[in-house]
Amino acid sequence: MKLDDVRREYLQKGLKRSELDEDPVQQLEKWLGEAANLELTDNTAMTLATVDADGQPSQRVVLLKQLDQDGLVFYTNLNSKKAQDIKANSKVSANFAWLPLERQVKIQGVASRISNAEAFKYFVSRPRNSQLAAWASNQSQPISSRQVLKNAFEQMKSKFSDGEVPLPDFWGGYRIKPTLFEFWQGGGARLHDRFQYTPSAFGWDINRLAP
Numbered sequence: 001m002k003l004d005d006v007r008r009e010y011l012q013k014g015l016k017r018s019e020l021d022e023d024p025v026q027q028l029e030k031w032l033g034e035a036a037n038l039e040l041t042d043n044t045a046m047t048l049a050t051v052d053a054d055g056q057p058s059q060r061v062v063l064l065k066q067l068d069q070d071g072l073v074f075y076t077n078l079n080s081k082k083a084q085d086i087k088a089n090s091k092v093s094a095n096f097a098w099l100p101l102e103r104q105v106k107i108q109g110v111a112s113r114i115s116n117a118e119a120f121k122y123f124v125s126r127p128r129n130s131q132l133a134a135w136a137s138n139q140s141q142p143i144s145s146r147q148v149l150k151n152a153f154e155q156m157k158s159k160f161s162d163g164e165v166p167l168p169d170f171w172g173g174y175r176i177k178p179t180l181f182e183f184w185q186g187g188g189a190r191l192h193d194r195f196q197y198t199p200s201a202f203g204w205d206i207n208r209l210a211p
Helices: 025-035 081-088 117-122 128-136 145-160
Strands: 044-052 057-062 066-069 071-077 091-098 105-115 171-185 193-200 202-208
Touching: 025 066, 025 091, 025 105, 025 171, 044 071, 044 081, 057 071, 057 081, 071 081, 071 105, 071 117, 117 171, 128 145
Parallel strands: none
Antiparallel strands: 044 057, 044 091, 066 071, 071 171, 091 105, 105 171, 171 193, 193 202
């Protein structure tokens, strides 16, 4: 495979300033809705970037579970690598990439823990096997084999065979409070359209960026 020969033109559509909502959260909701309407696989998936105490960046894909004016919410094991990074440096970045639509959205912000009540409300809505998996996985820690994980899962099934699965004290959610949004739409000849939202005294300033 000759990597430098891999390319294509982005010709679906452009993006005009007049098409953008003045509120970046509503604009993100619009694009999320369009991705959902096309039934794109994992349309709520976002790449989350964190930085540890030594300044080493790390990325992984998480699922967006709530979006409103307070921010973007995702859930995780509170002992995971991402959680430890956020504890050391709460500044994060997230990226949605809907490649069939030739679109990306970048969000920068600050992550903080949501309340246990919010986490519980979401946890009880999850499929039972997902609840059990949260108990079984010591996320980000080395394990000797997949069988170890399967055994732990079976142990949790037995332990909680009667009644509801409780919320683990090591599991919860984070809310990203955005400080910047960037909406990207692919364009022909690499003349992409980029618009950046930054906070202002009266809402958000919107500026076009060179591609």
